[in-house]
Amino acid sequence: xxxxxxSLLAALLFxxxxxxxxVLAALRASSWxxxxxxxxxxxxxxxLGEDPTRAFAAADLYSAGLAPKILLSRPxxxxxxxYLESQGICVPWFEVAGHTILRxxxxxxxxxxxxxxxxxxTVTEARAAAAALPRVHRVIVVTSPYHVRRxxxxxxxxxxxxxxxxxxxxxxxxxxxxxxxxDSATHVIMEALKLMYYEAGGRMx
Numbered sequence: 001x002x003x004x005x006x007s008l009l010a011a012l013l014f015x016x017x018x019x020x021x022x023v024l025a026a027l028r029a030s031s032w033x034x035x036x037x038x039x040x041x042x043x044x045x046x047x048l049g050e051d052p053t054r055a056f057a058a059a060d061l062y063s064a065g066l067a068p069k070i071l072l073s074r075p076x077x078x079x080x081x082x083y084l085e086s087q088g089i090c091v092p093w094f095e096v097a098g099h100t101i102l103r104x105x106x107x108x109x110x111x112x113x114x115x116x117x118x119x120x121x122t123v124t125e126a127r128a129a130a131a132a133l134p135r136v137h138r139v140i141v142v143t144s145p146y147h148v149r150r151x152x153x154x155x156x157x158x159x160x161x162x163x164x165x166x167x168x169x170x171x172x173x174x175x176x177x178x179x180x181x182x183d184s185a186t187h188v189i190m191e192a193l194k195l196m197y198y199e200a201g202g203r204m205x
Contacts, residue, residue: 033148038165039066042138044068047071048143048147049075051169053101054169055101058070058098061140063107066140071113071129071132072095072112072115075120076120077093122150126155126158129158136162138164139163142166142167142168142169145169152166153195
């Protein structure tokens with residue numbers, strides 16, 4: 001076998017191994033991204049924006065006696081939503097919709113609050129939450145399944161003296177065959193890119 005043939009064979013073998021690893025990673029991506037924590041009683045439940053359905057999961061946790069209060073993030077209003085509002089078409093803000101969901105689920109008014117203002121990223125949410133809760137011992141964070149792994153890294157970097165546990169929004173599912181649906185494929189690919197960006201030192205302030 002010539003040197004060229006051996007080189008081509010080695011290249012093909014490398015590509016086959018790499019392809020196999022990529023396929024394996026793709027098959028396990030959804031469970032790798034999700035992985036919620038075993039929950040314990042905490043000082044507060046934090047609901048991250050911008051999907052108001054996460055408030056349903058927070059209401060369930062509160063009703064199970066896992067924390068005495070729920071705090072909703074206050075993300076920045078998207079320009080297109082502000083424009084719709086200027087045209088008389090009112091779309092509820094995340095924290096407004098979340099508040100309505102919580103009250104409809106029987107959560108008392110005094111147990112509902114917010115944190116931050118005009119928050120543009122998970123990093124800014126984590127910083128705002130840490131500033132709002134400087135003396136807590138443990139918090140439970142509710143977010144979407146695809147968002148758990150990255151959010152866990154970010155929040156634990158900010159809550160140095162408190163335990164941060166993650167619960168997924170079980171009203172939203174992340175299919176194992178995530179590549180078969182447009183929404184889940186977009187979420188998984190974007191989360192992988194955002195995770196690499198954060199691990200490389202990138203921050204959205």
